[in-house]
Amino acid sequence: MGSERERIARLRSIHGEAEGVAIGIGDDAAVLGGSVLSVDAAIEDVHFRRAWIGRGASWRDVGRRAAIAALSDLAAMAARPRAMLSAIALPRGEEDEVLFAIAEGVAEAARAYGAPVIGGNLSAAREIGITTTVLGEAGPTSLRRAGAAPGDLVWLTGDLGAPALAVAALEAGRASEVAAFVRRLFHPRARIAEGLAAAAAGARAAIDVSDGLARDLGHLAEASGISAVVEIASLPLAPGLADAAASLGLDPVALALGGGEDYELLLTAPDSPALRAIARPIGRIEQGRGVRIVDANGAPISLGRTGHDHFG
Amino acid sequence: MGSERERIARLRSIHGEAEGVAIGIGDDAAVLGGSVLSVDAAIEDVHFRRAWIGRGASWRDVGRRAAIAALSDLAAMAARPRAMLSAIALPRGEEDEVLFAIAEGVAEAARAYGAPVIGGNLSAAREIGITTTVLGEAGPTSLRRAGAAPGDLVWLTGDLGAPALAVAALEAGRASEVAAFVRRLFHPRARIAEGLAAAAAGARAAIDVSDGLARDLGHLAEASGISAVVEIASLPLAPGLADAAASLGLDPVALALGGGEDYELLLTAPDSPALRAIARPIGRIEQGRGVRIVDANGAPISLGRTGHDHFG
Numbered sequence: 185m186g187s188e189r190e191r192i193a194r195l196r197s198i199h200g201e202a203e204g205v206a207i208g209i210g211d212d213a214a215v216l217g218g219s220v221l222s223v224d225a226a227i228e229d230v231h232f233r234r235a236w237i238g239r240g241a242s243w244r245d246v247g248r249r250a251a252i253a254a255l256s257d258l259a260a261m262a263a264r265p266r267a268m269l270s271a272i273a274l275p276r277g278e279e280d281e282v283l284f285a286i287a288e289g290v291a292e293a294a295r296a297y298g299a300p301v302i303g304g305n306l307s308a309a310r311e312i313g314i315t316t317t318v319l320g321e322a323g324p325t326s327l328r329r330a331g332a333a334p335g336d337l338v339w340l341t342g343d344l345g346a347p348a349l350a351v352a353a354l355e356a357g358r359a360s361e362v363a364a365f366v367r368r369l370f371h372p373r374a375r376i377a378e379g380l381a382a383a384a385a386g387a388r389a390a391i392d393v394s395d396g397l398a399r400d401l402g403h404l405a406e407a408s409g410i411s412a413v414v415e416i417a418s419l420p421l422a423p424g425l426a427d428a429a430a431s432l433g434l435d436p437v438a439l440a441l442g443g444g445e446d447y448e449l450l451l452t453a454p455d456s457p458a459l460r461a462i463a464r465p466i467g468r469i470e471q472g473r474g475v476r477i478v479d480a481n482g483a484p485i486s487l488g489r490t491g492h493d494h495f496g
Numbered sequence: 497m498g499s500e501r502e503r504i505a506r507l508r509s510i511h512g513e514a515e516g517v518a519i520g521i522g523d524d525a526a527v528l529g530g531s532v533l534s535v536d537a538a539i540e541d542v543h544f545r546r547a548w549i550g551r552g553a554s555w556r557d558v559g560r561r562a563a564i565a566a567l568s569d570l571a572a573m574a575a576r577p578r579a580m581l582s583a584i585a586l587p588r589g590e591e592d593e594v595l596f597a598i599a600e601g602v603a604e605a606a607r608a609y610g611a612p613v614i615g616g617n618l619s620a621a622r623e624i625g626i627t628t629t630v631l632g633e634a635g636p637t638s639l640r641r642a643g644a645a646p647g648d649l650v651w652l653t654g655d656l657g658a659p660a661l662a663v664a665a666l667e668a669g670r671a672s673e674v675a676a677f678v679r680r681l682f683h684p685r686a687r688i689a690e691g692l693a694a695a696a697a698g699a700r701a702a703i704d705v706s707d708g709l710a711r712d713l714g715h716l717a718e719a720s721g722i723s724a725v726v727e728i729a730s731l732p733l734a735p736g737l738a739d740a741a742a743s744l745g746l747d748p749v750a751l752a753l754g755g756g757e758d759y760e761l762l763l764t765a766p767d768s769p770a771l772r773a774i775a776r777p778i779g780r781i782e783q784g785r786g787v788r789i790v791d792a793n794g795a796p797i798s799l800g801r802t803g804h805d806h807f808g
């Protein structure tokens with residue numbers, strides 16, 4: 185198997201360029217006329233586990249998080265949510281209450297983001313799958329992964345690491361010890377207002393942090409053809425992350441850099457008060473290629489595994 | 497588990513009515529402003545089998561059929577295809593060539609129907625899943641399941657039974673004996689032009705035949721609050737179906753009534769030359785409830801199992 189990047193490049197070539205499509209395959213969402221469209225799947229044993237239910241998580245949590253993860257792609261494009269389609273696959277014989285609880289979670293996200301579920305699909309499958317299509321309205325300027333320029337700062341909304349810590353705790357059966365983090369995992373925020381504000385404030389590129397900061401910044405750097413440098417001391421860790429990580433024997437910086445599913449926005453833009461109102465600077469864009477994580481002296485830090493492969 | 501009807505009723509209540517949505521959950525597609533949206537999943541061992549590949553079917557066939565099945569929902573609403581999103585789930589370790597062949601099939605459908613794939617998603621899963629979101633442009637009048645009125649005739653485009661026969665042959669390892677039917681299974685037609693023409697000609701209700709004629713006509717009858725009567729002698733069987741069914745020990749009428757995945761349009765409308773140009777009358781709408789299949793003397797025919805549960 186090739187890398188995901190190679191797979192997506194090949195898919196882009198199979199599907200070709202479509203007329204009238206401003207932004208297509210390979211970005212967070214597609215822009216067609218004034219509509220922004222994206223689809224995202226949450227699959228059992230890839231994105232969540234049945235064993236978590238009742239041990240820190242509920243099916244409603246799983247549904248809510250799946251829908252907000254999909255909405256986050258609209259935030260990264262600076263689009264306003266408009267509607268969703270919810271395709272759910274369930275093993276034969278699954279209790280209806282599981283379906284309805286998942287749907288309640290999706291509906292909660294729909295209400296919170298003003299994106300009602302207007303259609304969907306039910307199918308049998310071996311495992312539970314929640315595939316959410318989001319339809320948004322493009323803002324005046326759409327953000328995309330390409331566009332970052334040398335001189336831009338790298339900005340991040342919110343903080344990092346809480347979801348990854350919660351997943352590790354759920355996997356270890358220790359969710360009750362870090363309940364506040366588990367709550368954050370299942371109540372992520374799609375940064376819709378921040379995406380719109382960043383676009384209005386002149387942000388040049390954006391991506392949401394779904395695969396881990398290091399990897400997603402790499403996607404942005406590659407699409408933009410530039411290099412990104414992040415100062416590790418400037419990374420905003422979730423409050424209490426260091427202690428909670430220590431109690432579970434985990435490295436908080438690894439969780440912040442590689443954990444994934446934070447759904448914060450990574451932005452690039454020149455410094456400005458408008459950007460400072462919604463995000464904090466964590467690094468800068470330079471000529472070159474790739475992502476470097478450096479310490480306070482500018483010395484590179486070896487990252488080890490910094491991408492999020494779900495349970496891969 | 498409740499019936500699919502009960503499940504959908506409950507999901508409709510969970511998601512509520514959305515403002516600005518002309519047609520929502522429970523119809524073939526949703527209509528939001530001038531946009532028509534639908535999502536459809538094709539899942540391994542539910543809609544197709546790996547064992548078919550190389551024995552009458554290819555992965556490209558599977559991808560093409562999945563995409564055209566999704567586009568068929570636009571036909572049933574009298575909408576024009578505009579774009580697709582393609583979410584594909586694959587077992588870890590699956591050969592990339594499987595993914596690319598499926599994508600080639602989806603792309604073939606995209607070109608044929610003028611609906612380019614503008615985005616998508618890749619995920620791991622236990623089995624292969626192809627979830628296709630279709631975006632269409634509403635025609636001047638959208639068709640829906642509700643609206644059939646006593647006095648309407650029931651109309652059907654094309655003919656019935658070929659896909660069900662092909663599935664049975666693939667399952668029995670006898671695809672090569674009925675190659676023309678297998679070709680039809682994997683090259684269905686989304687009846688886009690017929691849907692638009694029917695709406696223009698004053699059709700009052702429509703649904704595409706995905707679960708089997710008897711069951712889908714039942715959905716239409718229920719949504720419209722009327723009764724539908726179909727004369728069995730008027731059912732257009734696929735050419736050669738009777739002989740091919742006999743050779744496989746199958747009942748051609750059962751294939752035509754309950755086989756499913758025909759993707760023909762079932763319409764209701766008063767008689768007119770415009771309707772006759774695209775479909776043929778197979779029955780009539782009456783006061784009452786439910787679907788009756790009758791012989792030439794009007795005597796009801798017992799259907800046994802007439803719904804299509806995939807491999808359920």
